[in-house]
Amino acid sequence: MPLYEYCCDTCGVFEAFRPISKSESPAECPSCGIDSPRVLSVPRTRLLASSTRIGMERNEKSRHEPGRKSARPGPEMGADGTPKVKSSSSSRPWMI
Numbered sequence: 001m002p003l004y005e006y007c008c009d010t011c012g013v014f015e016a017f018r019p020i021s022k023s024e025s026p027a028e029c030p031s032c033g034i035d036s037p038r039v040l041s042v043p044r045t046r047l048l049a050s051s052t053r054i055g056m057e058r059n060e061k062s063r064h065e066p067g068r069k070s071a072r073p074g075p076e077m078g079a080d081g082t083p084k085v086k087s088s089s090s091s092r093p094w095m096i
Contacts, residue, residue: 024038
């Protein structure tokens with residue numbers, strides 16, 4: 001169940017686990033019992049592991065330009081963008 005933030009007029013902000021279907025309806029304040037409206041808050045992605053957070057950021061960036069290629073060729077590519085062919089000094093060039 002997701003965690004939502006609600007704001008009570010007398011007690012302040014509190015959090016409550018609620019089903020998605022009830023997320024927009026007011027929640028009862030745990031201190032005074034008054035129904036309080038939900039407030040929008042920033043997702044807490046900084047609490048995630050750094051590798052997960054970086055992966056999510058890359059996915060978000062690449063979703064807008066999925067076919068875009070890197071401007072800089074990688075180590076396995078030549079300067080013109082074609083794959084490099086490894087030369088072999090052995091008599092069996094298919095062996096690495």
